[in-house]
Amino acid sequence: MGIPILLISDCPSATSGLARVARDLCTLFVSMPEFRVASLGWSGIGSARLPWQTYHMQGAELGELSLPSVWDEFSQGEAGIVMTTWDATRVTWLARPEWCELEATREWLQARRHKQFQLWSYLPFDAVGPGGRFTTLVRETLLGIDRILVPSPWARDCVVATIGASEAEKRGVDWLPHAIGGVWRCH
Secondary structure (H helix, E strand, O other), X not given: OOEEEEEEEEOOOOOOHHHHHHHHHHHHHHOOOOEEEEEEEEOOOOOOOOOOEEEEOOOOOOOOOOHHHHHHHHHOOOOEEEEEOOOHHHOHHHHOHHHOOOHXXXXXXXXXXXXXXXXXXXXXXXXXOHHHOOOHHHHHHHOOOOEEEEOOHXXXXXXXXXXXXXXXXXXXXXXXXXXXXXXXXXX
């Protein structure tokens, strides 16, 4: 049936740039038989035309309310991957469970991270601070992510400058352009 991979981002049926990236990534994953795909999206309404399971966030959250029940329902107890396509500061609660403000979610994450799922992130960096590095908060978030992908060689170099070469190698830091397959397309 494939490894469960749940993508957290803007809802793939929405019209934002991150929704487009989420759609392209999920479309790519669906084409790979090793994955069973779902998305947990912010905004949007979903679509029966998408060839994967879609879930929606509750109100103004970033997944911290919905993830526990969505992951448990989708994964059916199998180990897999939770992947995000948001800026790093939106996923600090997930990358660093000890900093999650919701006690029930913090406990759920601490019990499941690395046992039930790895955390992968596709991070759309477009600016950096002095010295070609990201902020301390972004650095701490990056250090909590198991696999880091960014949209350009420049962003990869900034991640390496921020967390160091050995940490970057450990996390498989790599880049993947936004236009997966070479072109943007409507689905």
